[in-house]
Amino acid sequence: MGPEAGVTLGELTTLRVGGPAASLVTAATRDELVDAALSTWAAGDDWLVLGGGSNVVIGDEGFDGTVIRVATRGIERLPGDGVLLRVEAGEPWDGLVAHTVAQGWSGIEALSGIPGSSGAAPIQNIGAYGQELSDVLVAVEFLDFLTGDRQRIPAADLGLGYRTSSIKAGRSGIVLAIELRLRETADSVIRYPQLASALGVESAPVAQIRAGVLALRAAKGMVLDPADPDSVSCGSFFTNPIVSENFARGLPAETPQWLVDDVDVKLSAAWLIEQAGITKGFRLPGSRVAISSKHTLAITNRGGGTAEEVGELSRYIRAMVLSRFGVALQPEPVAVGVLL
Secondary structure (H helix, E strand, O other), X not given: OOOEOOOEHHHHOOOOOOOEEEXXXXXXXXXXXXXXXXXHHHHOXXXXXXXXXXXXXXXXXXXXXXXXXXXXXXXXXXXXXOEEEEEEOOOEHHHHHHHHHHOOOEOOHHHOOOOOEXXXXXXXXXXXXXXXXXXXXXXXXXEEOOOOOEEEEEHHHOOOEOOEOOOOOOOOEXXXXXXXXXXXXXXXXXXXXXXXXXXXXXXXEXXXXXXXXXXXXXXXXXXXXXXXXXXXXXXXXXXXXXXXXXXXXXXXXXXXXEEOOOOEEEEOHHHHHHHOOOOOOOOOOOOOEXXXXXXXOOEEEOOOOOHHHHHHHHHHHHHHHHHHHOOOOOEOOEEEOOOO
């Protein structure tokens, strides 16, 4: 677990951008992870936690501090009624989903194909195709930066919302493990119309749902695939904006929108981008970064792209959507040393 110097962080991220780290420590066990964090914090170094590298854009200058890479593994079924799992933070998320589907457990099958680590999942409350992590999350084991204590934080205390949590909002520390409660049934109701339409059913075995989700994601370039340049991305780059119902009334009548509650409406970021004149495959002149050829919500590295080129395209998209609709898109990835 000794520190490494000068590791190029672009090699550890799905977007393939990012300069060197002053120091990188890889933790393969939970104890190693705790020791690495406490040592780094005690030294007063700047620090960054890196899991699967799928939801981060790291600047071209790199990171002048210690990067703690979470490489812990393990899926444990805890005793008691139902299916209660404890999952190490470094366990690849899609590997976890594949394991649960193989066991005939339901609850996260629609979250198939999402890259990244399990410990990152609660930070932005991942969701797709009608499921969210908050549906099944029981608690997280958390190492608190302020106190250095290991805490078990119930899901109800994490402020989970649409692609957010209290951790993303500023609760400083490291997720060590997560606890999930799944259903011991191999069939599941499909809550997303596009998925139900693709499968031609309203409920199905979890293995069929997983296969359907992976097919839909692959068609959008949203499954990591060395043969698909559209998959060299962070996945969805912008969150779907939530605006007031009063504001939404002023948008064009054809604007896709969904009620969130009595006063708020969710809009389609992809639709806004397309209607602002940004098409699939769009790139700024001379840039090696482009919108995916399959999906306008993904920014892709077409080979040799830089973090600054990613930032330029992101800022251009945001400016175009703001000018056309008055809606401020919010980038979903964490920005480190780059303006998105």
